[in-house]
Amino acid sequence: MKPTVPKITVSLALTAAGLVVTGIVAVRLAHHPAAPSVPASHSARAASHLPPRAVQPPLPPARLAALRADETGRIPILMYHGIGCPAFRGARYDSQGLNIAPETFRKQLALMYAAHWYPVNMRDVLTSHMEAPAGKTPVVLTFDDARGSQFHYLPDGTIDPNCAVGILEAFHQQHRDWPLRATFYVLPKSAWNPAPFWQPGRETKKLRALVADGFEVANHSTTHRMMTRLSGTELTWEMAECQRYVRDRAPQATMDTMALPGGAAPKNHALWNALLRGHLGNITYRNRCILMAWGGPSRSWADKKFDPDRITRIGAGPGWIERAIKALSTRRIPPYVSDGNPDTIAVPRSEAKFVNPRRLDGAKLVVYNDSAPMKPKVATKKRGPKAGPKTLVAGKTAIRRA
Numbered sequence: 001m002k003p004t005v006p007k008i009t010v011s012l013a014l015t016a017a018g019l020v021v022t023g024i025v026a027v028r029l030a031h032h033p034a035a036p037s038v039p040a041s042h043s044a045r046a047a048s049h050l051p052p053r054a055v056q057p058p059l060p061p062a063r064l065a066a067l068r069a070d071e072t073g074r075i076p077i078l079m080y081h082g083i084g085c086p087a088f089r090g091a092r093y094d095s096q097g098l099n100i101a102p103e104t105f106r107k108q109l110a111l112m113y114a115a116h117w118y119p120v121n122m123r124d125v126l127t128s129h130m131e132a133p134a135g136k137t138p139v140v141l142t143f144d145d146a147r148g149s150q151f152h153y154l155p156d157g158t159i160d161p162n163c164a165v166g167i168l169e170a171f172h173q174q175h176r177d178w179p180l181r182a183t184f185y186v187l188p189k190s191a192w193n194p195a196p197f198w199q200p201g202r203e204t205k206k207l208r209a210l211v212a213d214g215f216e217v218a219n220h221s222t223t224h225r226m227m228t229r230l231s232g233t234e235l236t237w238e239m240a241e242c243q244r245y246v247r248d249r250a251p252q253a254t255m256d257t258m259a260l261p262g263g264a265a266p267k268n269h270a271l272w273n274a275l276l277r278g279h280l281g282n283i284t285y286r287n288r289c290i291l292m293a294w295g296g297p298s299r300s301w302a303d304k305k306f307d308p309d310r311i312t313r314i315g316a317g318p319g320w321i322e323r324a325i326k327a328l329s330t331r332r333i334p335p336y337v338s339d340g341n342p343d344t345i346a347v348p349r350s351e352a353k354f355v356n357p358r359r360l361d362g363a364k365l366v367v368y369n370d371s372a373p374m375k376p377k378v379a380t381k382k383r384g385p386k387a388g389p390k391t392l393v394a395g396k397t398a399i400r401r402a
């Protein structure tokens with residue numbers, strides 16, 4: 001099943017001149033409160049009523065245009081399963097995206113880094129106060145099923161350099177501006193694993209290590225049964241029991257986003273509420289979003305069409321992630337590009353109509369002019385009837401292509 005990458009033609013003709021800042025809107029929402037993975041962040045302050053820090057003023061319009069900032073652009077959310085899993089060696093190796101070679105994963109990280117991508121956790125995307133450096137495109141690396149090849153200790157107690165966590169840690173050591181961020185959708189009682197990450201007795205240590213390192217640990221159900229066939233009671237148990245299992249071992253795990261097993265949602269939409277919130281005994285859970293398995297780069301939180309119940313991902317099949325990197329880098333699909341300021345949502349004027357004002361979460365909407373300015377008419381010597389207008393048109397064309 002190949003993910004569909006929508007063909008979107010964008011013409012972002014930006015110039016540094018003639019830019020304006022308009023449209024200041026500040027709306028605070030009671031639902032979907034921002035609470036990112038990094039406790040000291042702006043939005044955690046907002047959610048936990050910590051003393052607010054000074055609000056950063058918007059960047060000058062010329063700087064926003066130079067960055068081509070667009071915080072309504074698409075965000076890649078990548079879906080990984082096995083990384084060099086021996087069980088899949090042979091014909092299935094690297095096929096269907098369920099298992100890819102460690103070397104492939106390393107190459108993909110290098111491509112993402114070169115494309116100015118920046119890793120964040122899934123829960124950090126669910127706010128207009130997302131923190132990413134100026135000019136960067138956020139990327140969420142998700143790992144489903146808690147497979148053994150995602151996090152493996154060697155007999156000497158060190159982390160296997162060829163498992164996903166080992167590769168991410170090595171990449172972080174080489175690139176300190178690539179933080180340890182990824183979301184692990186874990187599964188406590190599946191036929192896939194005798195215990196999460198396939199080293200029974202080490203699961204508690206691993207879950208705690210992931211949380212301590214800055215990764216997100218979240219809900220992929222308890223048994224990986226296809227949810228199309230489950231009742232509301234069964235769905236509630238799948239969510240609540242996974243949360244209980246993880247929190248008993250790693251109490252700091254946030255457990256408030258979820259990925260559908262096999263990408264299969266309940267057929268009856270009314271049952272989706274059981275995935276989003278519920279309780280069983282003394283366990284109360286709340287998921288702020290539901291991740292599908294496929295679909296291409298996700299819309300951003302501030303986009304009118306963003307649906308937290310149907311977040312799309314990009315599978316790791318051969319070439320799929322590489323193609324997404326290319327499509328976003330060449331702007332065939334318009335990427336989310338951060339302005340580096342968690343207090344503002346910066347968008348070019350041509351994209352402003354896509355902003356959902358109810359999702360600004362108190363951030364300022366900053367719109368800058370990305371249309372080509374009219375070139376001032378310069379008195380020129382008449383050399384023939386066509387000289388004047390042609391010069392002007394040629395000038396505009398050059399600006400639009402710049």
Ligand SMILES: [Zn+2]
Pocket residue numbers: 144145220224260261262
């Ligand atoms: Zn799964």
